Amino acid sequence: MSVNLLDFNAKSLAGFCNEIGEKPFRARQLLRWIHRSGEADFAAMSDLAKGLRDKLSTAAVVQPPRVISDHIATDGTRKWLLSVGAGNGIETVFIPETHRGTLCISSQVGCALACSFCSTGRQGFNRNLTVAEIIGQLWWANKALAEEFENEPLRERAVTNVVMMGMGEPLANFENVVTALDLMLDDNAYGLSRRRVTVSTSGLVPAMDRLRERCPVALAVSLHAPSDRLRDQLVPINKKYPIKELLAACERYLESAPRDFITFEYVMLDGVNDSVSHARELVQLVRHTPCKFNLIPFNPFPDSGYERSSPEAVTHFRDVLVQAGLVTTVRKTRGDDIAAACGQLAGKVLDKTRRASRRSSETAR
Numbered sequence: 001m002s003v004n005l006l007d008f009n010a011k012s013l014a015g016f017c018n019e020i021g022e023k024p025f026r027a028r029q030l031l032r033w034i035h036r037s038g039e040a041d042f043a044a045m046s047d048l049a050k051g052l053r054d055k056l057s058t059a060a061v062v063q064p065p066r067v068i069s070d071h072i073a074t075d076g077t078r079k080w081l082l083s084v085g086a087g088n089g090i091e092t093v094f095i096p097e098t099h100r101g102t103l104c105i106s107s108q109v110g111c112a113l114a115c116s117f118c119s120t121g122r123q124g125f126n127r128n129l130t131v132a133e134i135i136g137q138l139w140w141a142n143k144a145l146a147e148e149f150e151n152e153p154l155r156e157r158a159v160t161n162v163v164m165m166g167m168g169e170p171l172a173n174f175e176n177v178v179t180a181l182d183l184m185l186d187d188n189a190y191g192l193s194r195r196r197v198t199v200s201t202s203g204l205v206p207a208m209d210r211l212r213e214r215c216p217v218a219l220a221v222s223l224h225a226p227s228d229r230l231r232d233q234l235v236p237i238n239k240k241y242p243i244k245e246l247l248a249a250c251e252r253y254l255e256s257a258p259r260d261f262i263t264f265e266y267v268m269l270d271g272v273n274d275s276v277s278h279a280r281e282l283v284q285l286v287r288h289t290p291c292k293f294n295l296i297p298f299n300p301f302p303d304s305g306y307e308r309s310s311p312e313a314v315t316h317f318r319d320v321l322v323q324a325g326l327v328t329t330v331r332k333t334r335g336d337d338i339a340a341a342c343g344q345l346a347g348k349v350l351d352k353t354r355r356a357s358r359r360s361s362e363t364a365r
Protein backbone atom coordinates (compact mmCIF):
# COMPACT_ATOMS: atom_id res chain seq x y z
CA MET A 1 0.00 0.00 0.00
CA SER A 2 1.35 3.44 -0.81
CA VAL A 3 2.07 5.90 1.96
CA ASN A 4 0.59 9.39 1.98
CA LEU A 5 3.45 11.90 2.15
CA LEU A 6 1.11 14.50 3.66
CA ASP A 7 1.29 12.39 6.84
CA PHE A 8 5.00 13.17 7.32
CA ASN A 9 6.84 16.05 8.98
CA ALA A 10 10.47 16.79 8.00
CA LYS A 11 11.84 14.12 10.32
CA SER A 12 9.55 11.32 9.23
CA LEU A 13 9.99 12.28 5.58
CA ALA A 14 13.76 11.95 6.03
CA GLY A 15 13.13 8.50 7.55
CA PHE A 16 11.01 7.57 4.55
CA CYS A 17 13.73 8.74 2.12
CA ASN A 18 16.23 6.63 4.00
CA GLU A 19 13.95 3.58 3.71
CA ILE A 20 13.72 3.94 -0.06
CA GLY A 21 17.50 4.40 -0.32
CA GLU A 22 17.55 8.20 -0.88
CA LYS A 23 19.69 10.88 0.77
CA PRO A 24 18.13 13.02 3.55
CA PHE A 25 18.28 16.24 1.47
CA ARG A 26 15.67 14.72 -0.82
CA ALA A 27 13.24 15.09 2.08
CA ARG A 28 13.76 18.85 2.02
CA GLN A 29 13.16 18.99 -1.72
CA LEU A 30 10.01 16.90 -1.37
CA LEU A 31 8.74 18.98 1.51
CA ARG A 32 9.12 22.13 -0.57
CA TRP A 33 7.38 20.67 -3.59
CA ILE A 34 4.49 19.32 -1.60
CA HIS A 35 3.85 22.14 0.84
CA ARG A 36 5.35 25.26 -0.69
CA SER A 37 4.36 24.59 -4.28
CA GLY A 38 1.25 22.56 -3.46
CA GLU A 39 2.35 19.88 -5.91
CA ALA A 40 0.74 16.45 -5.67
CA ASP A 41 2.10 15.00 -8.90
CA PHE A 42 5.60 13.51 -8.60
CA ALA A 43 6.09 13.73 -12.37
CA ALA A 44 5.98 17.54 -12.09
CA MET A 45 8.76 17.70 -9.47
CA SER A 46 11.32 18.73 -12.05
CA ASP A 47 14.50 18.80 -9.96
CA LEU A 48 14.08 15.21 -8.74
CA ALA A 49 15.85 12.53 -10.80
CA LYS A 50 13.56 10.54 -13.08
CA GLY A 51 14.41 7.34 -11.20
CA LEU A 52 13.30 8.86 -7.91
CA ARG A 53 10.10 10.22 -9.39
CA ASP A 54 9.25 6.76 -10.69
CA LYS A 55 10.08 5.20 -7.34
CA LEU A 56 7.84 7.71 -5.57
CA SER A 57 4.97 7.08 -7.97
CA THR A 58 4.87 3.44 -6.99
CA ALA A 59 5.58 3.83 -3.26
CA ALA A 60 3.71 7.01 -2.31
CA VAL A 61 0.91 9.49 -2.92
CA VAL A 62 0.19 13.08 -1.91
CA GLN A 63 -3.45 12.82 -0.99
CA PRO A 64 -5.37 15.57 0.83
CA PRO A 65 -9.04 15.16 1.78
CA ARG A 66 -11.41 15.72 -1.15
CA VAL A 67 -13.39 18.97 -1.36
CA ILE A 68 -17.14 18.36 -1.36
CA SER A 69 -18.32 21.95 -1.25
CA ASP A 70 -16.87 25.45 -1.23
CA HIS A 71 -18.87 28.51 -0.14
CA ILE A 72 -17.92 32.18 0.00
CA ALA A 73 -19.95 34.41 2.35
CA THR A 74 -20.83 38.01 1.55
CA ASP A 75 -18.09 39.20 3.94
CA GLY A 76 -15.44 37.12 2.11
CA THR A 77 -15.31 34.29 4.67
CA ARG A 78 -14.84 31.03 2.81
CA LYS A 79 -15.83 27.58 4.03
CA TRP A 80 -14.90 24.20 2.63
CA LEU A 81 -16.51 20.88 3.44
CA LEU A 82 -13.94 18.13 2.98
CA SER A 83 -14.67 14.43 2.75
CA VAL A 84 -12.60 12.24 5.05
CA GLY A 85 -14.15 8.98 3.91
CA ALA A 86 -16.89 6.64 5.09
CA GLY A 87 -19.51 9.38 4.93
CA ASN A 88 -17.65 11.70 7.32
CA GLY A 89 -16.96 15.35 6.51
CA ILE A 90 -15.06 18.15 8.22
CA GLU A 91 -15.13 21.91 7.80
CA THR A 92 -12.36 24.46 7.31
CA VAL A 93 -12.92 28.21 7.33
CA PHE A 94 -10.82 31.06 5.92
CA ILE A 95 -11.34 34.52 7.43
CA PRO A 96 -9.77 37.38 5.45
CA GLU A 97 -8.98 40.63 7.26
CA THR A 98 -7.09 43.71 6.11
CA HIS A 99 -3.64 42.66 7.25
CA ARG A 100 -4.01 38.96 7.77
CA GLY A 101 -5.81 35.86 6.65
CA THR A 102 -6.73 33.28 9.27
CA LEU A 103 -7.48 29.64 8.56
CA CYS A 104 -9.59 27.82 11.12
CA ILE A 105 -8.70 24.12 11.03
CA SER A 106 -10.53 21.04 12.33
CA SER A 107 -8.73 18.32 14.29
CA GLN A 108 -11.36 15.60 14.77
CA VAL A 109 -14.54 14.29 13.17
CA GLY A 110 -16.93 15.56 15.84
CA CYS A 111 -15.80 15.92 19.44
CA ALA A 112 -16.21 13.68 22.46
CA LEU A 113 -16.13 16.45 25.03
CA ALA A 114 -19.76 17.46 24.64
CA CYS A 115 -19.73 21.14 25.64
CA SER A 116 -23.40 21.99 25.97
CA PHE A 117 -23.38 25.09 23.70
CA CYS A 118 -21.31 23.62 20.83
CA SER A 119 -22.76 22.22 17.65
CA THR A 120 -19.76 19.95 17.04
CA GLY A 121 -20.05 18.60 20.58
CA ARG A 122 -23.73 17.85 20.02
CA GLN A 123 -22.93 15.73 17.01
CA GLY A 124 -20.89 13.19 18.93
CA PHE A 125 -17.54 11.79 17.90
CA ASN A 126 -16.30 9.54 15.13
CA ARG A 127 -12.50 9.63 15.04
CA ASN A 128 -9.29 11.63 15.13
CA LEU A 129 -8.10 13.19 11.88
CA THR A 130 -4.83 11.95 10.42
CA VAL A 131 -1.90 14.33 9.91
CA ALA A 132 -2.70 14.38 6.18
CA GLU A 133 -6.29 15.37 6.91
CA ILE A 134 -5.19 18.15 9.27
CA ILE A 135 -2.38 19.64 7.18
CA GLY A 136 -4.41 18.84 4.04
CA GLN A 137 -6.81 21.62 5.06
CA LEU A 138 -3.99 24.19 4.90
CA TRP A 139 -2.66 22.62 1.72
CA TRP A 140 -6.06 22.99 0.03
CA ALA A 141 -6.73 26.44 1.33
CA ASN A 142 -3.40 27.76 0.04
CA LYS A 143 -4.08 26.32 -3.39
CA ALA A 144 -7.68 27.54 -3.59
CA LEU A 145 -6.83 31.00 -2.27
CA ALA A 146 -3.92 31.40 -4.68
CA GLU A 147 -6.52 31.01 -7.44
CA GLU A 148 -9.06 33.30 -5.78
CA PHE A 149 -6.48 36.06 -5.28
CA GLU A 150 -4.71 35.47 -8.56
CA ASN A 151 -4.21 39.13 -9.40
CA GLU A 152 -3.97 40.52 -5.91
CA PRO A 153 -1.05 41.05 -3.52
CA LEU A 154 -2.53 38.45 -1.13
CA ARG A 155 -1.79 35.73 -3.68
CA GLU A 156 1.51 34.60 -2.21
CA ARG A 157 0.53 34.33 1.41
CA ALA A 158 -3.20 34.31 1.81
CA VAL A 159 -3.02 32.27 5.03
CA THR A 160 -0.89 34.20 7.53
CA ASN A 161 -2.40 32.70 10.69
CA VAL A 162 -3.78 29.33 11.70
CA VAL A 163 -6.16 28.68 14.56
CA MET A 164 -7.01 25.15 15.66
CA MET A 165 -10.58 26.20 16.42
CA GLY A 166 -12.59 24.15 13.95
CA MET A 167 -14.30 20.87 14.74
CA GLY A 168 -12.79 18.83 17.56
CA GLU A 169 -10.49 19.17 20.55
CA PRO A 170 -6.95 19.42 19.15
CA LEU A 171 -5.24 18.25 22.33
CA ALA A 172 -7.33 15.05 22.33
CA ASN A 173 -5.57 14.20 19.04
CA PHE A 174 -2.16 15.16 20.33
CA GLU A 175 0.38 13.34 18.15
CA ASN A 176 -1.29 14.07 14.83
CA VAL A 177 -1.91 17.69 15.73
CA VAL A 178 1.69 18.38 16.79
CA THR A 179 3.05 16.67 13.67
CA ALA A 180 0.82 18.97 11.61
CA LEU A 181 2.02 21.93 13.73
CA ASP A 182 5.63 20.96 12.88
CA LEU A 183 4.76 21.38 9.22
CA MET A 184 3.01 24.70 9.76
CA LEU A 185 6.15 26.05 11.44
CA ASP A 186 8.72 24.44 9.09
CA ASP A 187 10.44 26.94 6.79
CA ASN A 188 10.46 24.37 4.02
CA ALA A 189 6.71 23.93 4.38
CA TYR A 190 4.46 26.81 5.54
CA GLY A 191 6.98 28.80 7.61
CA LEU A 192 4.45 30.35 10.00
CA SER A 193 5.76 31.83 13.23
CA ARG A 194 4.76 30.19 16.53
CA ARG A 195 2.93 33.35 17.47
CA ARG A 196 0.67 33.02 14.46
CA VAL A 197 -0.38 29.46 15.12
CA THR A 198 -2.92 29.07 17.92
CA VAL A 199 -4.16 25.89 19.56
CA SER A 200 -7.50 26.29 21.29
CA THR A 201 -8.33 23.85 24.07
CA SER A 202 -11.21 23.28 26.41
CA GLY A 203 -8.58 22.53 29.06
CA LEU A 204 -6.96 19.11 28.80
CA VAL A 205 -4.39 19.85 31.49
CA PRO A 206 -1.84 17.02 30.96
CA ALA A 207 -1.83 17.63 27.20
CA MET A 208 -1.27 21.38 27.76
CA ASP A 209 1.92 20.43 29.60
CA ARG A 210 2.97 18.12 26.79
CA LEU A 211 2.33 20.81 24.19
CA ARG A 212 4.49 23.23 26.15
CA GLU A 213 7.39 20.77 25.97
CA ARG A 214 6.88 19.40 22.48
CA CYS A 215 5.72 22.38 20.41
CA PRO A 216 4.87 25.60 22.21
CA VAL A 217 2.60 27.74 20.04
CA ALA A 218 0.10 30.43 21.03
CA LEU A 219 -2.57 29.04 23.35
CA ALA A 220 -6.25 29.88 23.67
CA VAL A 221 -8.23 28.33 26.51
CA SER A 222 -12.01 28.02 26.45
CA LEU A 223 -12.91 29.26 29.91
CA HIS A 224 -16.59 30.26 29.54
CA ALA A 225 -17.39 30.46 33.27
CA PRO A 226 -15.92 31.98 36.43
CA SER A 227 -16.81 29.10 38.77
CA ASP A 228 -16.52 25.32 38.73
CA ARG A 229 -20.23 25.01 39.42
CA LEU A 230 -21.13 26.76 36.17
CA ARG A 231 -18.20 25.48 34.12
CA ASP A 232 -19.06 21.88 35.05
CA GLN A 233 -22.37 22.39 33.24
CA LEU A 234 -21.00 24.13 30.15
CA VAL A 235 -17.67 22.35 29.66
CA PRO A 236 -18.02 18.87 31.20
CA ILE A 237 -14.26 18.16 31.06
CA ASN A 238 -14.07 20.68 33.91
CA LYS A 239 -15.17 17.92 36.28
CA LYS A 240 -11.89 16.16 35.51
CA TYR A 241 -9.66 19.26 35.31
CA PRO A 242 -11.25 22.00 37.41
CA ILE A 243 -10.49 25.69 37.02
CA LYS A 244 -7.74 25.85 39.64
CA GLU A 245 -5.75 23.12 37.88
CA LEU A 246 -6.47 24.70 34.51
CA LEU A 247 -5.12 28.09 35.58
CA ALA A 248 -2.02 26.48 37.09
CA ALA A 249 -1.42 24.75 33.73
CA CYS A 250 -1.83 28.11 31.95
CA GLU A 251 0.81 29.63 34.19
CA ARG A 252 3.21 26.75 33.49
CA TYR A 253 2.51 27.08 29.78
CA LEU A 254 3.50 30.73 29.82
CA GLU A 255 7.03 29.80 30.94
CA SER A 256 7.77 28.56 27.41
CA ALA A 257 5.02 30.10 25.30
CA PRO A 258 5.81 32.31 22.30
CA ARG A 259 3.39 34.91 23.63
CA ASP A 260 3.40 36.22 27.16
CA PHE A 261 -0.32 35.84 27.72
CA ILE A 262 -3.02 33.21 27.39
CA THR A 263 -6.13 34.08 25.41
CA PHE A 264 -9.26 33.11 27.30
CA GLU A 265 -12.28 32.49 25.13
CA TYR A 266 -15.62 33.19 26.73
CA VAL A 267 -18.85 32.40 24.92
CA MET A 268 -21.59 34.85 25.87
CA LEU A 269 -24.80 32.95 26.67
CA ASP A 270 -27.86 35.01 27.50
CA GLY A 271 -28.81 34.74 31.17
CA VAL A 272 -26.29 31.94 31.80
CA ASN A 273 -22.77 33.38 32.20
CA ASP A 274 -23.06 37.00 31.03
CA SER A 275 -23.93 39.13 34.07
CA VAL A 276 -21.80 41.88 35.56
CA SER A 277 -21.32 39.75 38.67
CA HIS A 278 -19.95 36.91 36.53
CA ALA A 279 -17.52 39.43 35.03
CA ARG A 280 -16.40 40.57 38.49
CA GLU A 281 -15.91 36.99 39.58
CA LEU A 282 -13.84 36.40 36.47
CA VAL A 283 -11.59 39.36 37.22
CA GLN A 284 -10.84 37.91 40.65
CA LEU A 285 -10.27 34.46 39.21
CA VAL A 286 -7.57 35.43 36.71
CA ARG A 287 -5.82 38.07 38.78
CA HIS A 288 -2.54 36.08 38.82
CA THR A 289 -2.68 34.87 35.19
CA PRO A 290 -1.33 37.10 32.38
CA CYS A 291 -4.18 36.91 29.89
CA LYS A 292 -6.42 38.55 27.34
CA PHE A 293 -10.10 37.89 26.85
CA ASN A 294 -11.96 37.15 23.69
CA LEU A 295 -15.71 37.33 24.19
CA ILE A 296 -17.64 35.27 21.64
CA PRO A 297 -21.33 36.09 21.29
CA PHE A 298 -23.02 32.68 21.14
CA ASN A 299 -23.67 31.46 17.61
CA PRO A 300 -27.01 29.70 17.52
CA PHE A 301 -27.75 26.34 15.92
CA PRO A 302 -31.01 24.35 15.85
CA ASP A 303 -32.25 23.10 19.25
CA SER A 304 -29.27 24.51 21.09
CA GLY A 305 -31.38 25.66 24.02
CA TYR A 306 -29.27 28.81 24.37
CA GLU A 307 -29.53 32.38 23.16
CA ARG A 308 -26.95 34.99 22.34
CA SER A 309 -26.36 37.66 24.98
CA SER A 310 -27.67 41.11 24.08
CA PRO A 311 -25.13 43.62 22.75
CA GLU A 312 -25.68 45.66 25.96
CA ALA A 313 -24.85 42.68 28.16
CA VAL A 314 -21.69 42.05 26.14
CA THR A 315 -20.66 45.71 26.47
CA HIS A 316 -21.26 45.82 30.24
CA PHE A 317 -19.37 42.57 30.69
CA ARG A 318 -16.46 43.82 28.59
CA ASP A 319 -16.35 47.12 30.49
CA VAL A 320 -15.88 45.31 33.80
CA LEU A 321 -12.92 43.38 32.40
CA VAL A 322 -11.40 46.43 30.71
CA GLN A 323 -11.73 48.53 33.86
CA ALA A 324 -9.80 45.83 35.70
CA GLY A 325 -6.98 46.23 33.17
CA LEU A 326 -7.72 43.13 31.09
CA VAL A 327 -7.35 43.50 27.32
CA THR A 328 -10.69 42.31 25.96
CA THR A 329 -11.96 41.93 22.43
CA VAL A 330 -15.40 40.94 21.24
CA ARG A 331 -15.23 38.47 18.39
CA LYS A 332 -17.02 39.65 15.29
CA THR A 333 -19.31 37.08 13.81
CA ARG A 334 -18.05 36.15 10.39
CA GLY A 335 -19.56 34.08 7.63
CA ASP A 336 -23.06 34.27 9.16
CA ASP A 337 -24.80 33.49 5.89
CA ILE A 338 -22.86 30.24 5.38
CA ALA A 339 -22.92 28.97 9.01
CA ALA A 340 -19.16 29.38 9.30
CA ALA A 341 -19.02 31.01 12.74
CA CYS A 342 -17.39 29.50 15.85
CA GLY A 343 -19.31 26.55 17.14
CA GLN A 344 -21.49 26.24 14.06
CA LEU A 345 -19.21 23.92 12.14
CA ALA A 346 -21.12 20.75 11.62
CA GLY A 347 -19.44 18.81 8.82
CA LYS A 348 -20.84 15.30 8.67
CA VAL A 349 -20.24 13.16 11.70
CA LEU A 350 -21.24 9.53 11.83
CA ASP A 351 -21.48 9.46 15.59
CA LYS A 352 -19.86 6.46 17.20
CA THR A 353 -20.78 7.48 20.71
CA ARG A 354 -24.48 7.56 19.76
CA ARG A 355 -24.77 10.77 21.75
CA ALA A 356 -26.70 12.62 19.07
CA SER A 357 -29.26 9.80 18.66
CA ARG A 358 -29.61 9.31 22.44
CA ARG A 359 -30.32 12.97 22.72
CA SER A 360 -33.00 13.05 20.06
CA SER A 361 -34.79 10.03 21.56
CA GLU A 362 -34.68 11.76 24.96
CA THR A 363 -36.31 14.88 23.51
CA ALA A 364 -38.88 12.75 21.71
CA ARG A 365 -39.98 11.19 24.97
Ligand code: SAH
Pocket residue numbers: 115117118119164165166167168169170200201202220221222265266267296297298299300342343344
Ligand atom coordinates in the same frame (compact mmCIF):
# COMPACT_ATOMS: atom_id res chain seq x y z
N1 SAH B 1 -12.22 22.23 21.13
C1 SAH B 1 -11.52 23.45 21.18
C2 SAH B 1 -11.45 24.19 19.87
C3 SAH B 1 -12.67 24.19 18.99
S1 SAH B 1 -14.00 25.20 19.46
C4 SAH B 1 -12.09 24.34 22.27
O1 SAH B 1 -13.15 24.03 22.78
O2 SAH B 1 -11.43 25.31 22.62
C5 SAH B 1 -13.42 26.89 19.21
C6 SAH B 1 -14.12 27.89 20.11
O3 SAH B 1 -15.50 28.07 19.73
C7 SAH B 1 -14.13 27.47 21.56
O4 SAH B 1 -13.81 28.55 22.41
C8 SAH B 1 -15.57 27.06 21.75
O5 SAH B 1 -15.95 27.08 23.09
C9 SAH B 1 -16.29 28.07 20.90
N2 SAH B 1 -17.67 27.71 20.60
C10 SAH B 1 -18.20 26.46 20.54
N3 SAH B 1 -19.52 26.54 20.24
C11 SAH B 1 -19.83 27.85 20.12
C12 SAH B 1 -21.03 28.54 19.78
N4 SAH B 1 -22.15 27.90 19.49
N5 SAH B 1 -20.98 29.89 19.71
C13 SAH B 1 -19.81 30.55 19.95
N6 SAH B 1 -18.65 29.94 20.25
C14 SAH B 1 -18.66 28.60 20.35
Ligand code: SF4
Pocket residue numbers: 111112113114115118119120121122166167168169202222
Ligand atom coordinates in the same frame (compact mmCIF):
# COMPACT_ATOMS: atom_id res chain seq x y z
FE1 SF4 C 1 -15.36 19.94 21.64
FE2 SF4 C 1 -14.45 22.46 21.72
FE3 SF4 C 1 -16.99 21.93 20.98
FE4 SF4 C 1 -16.23 21.59 23.53
S1 SF4 C 1 -16.31 23.54 22.39
S2 SF4 C 1 -17.47 20.16 22.32
S3 SF4 C 1 -14.15 20.85 23.29
S4 SF4 C 1 -15.16 21.34 19.90
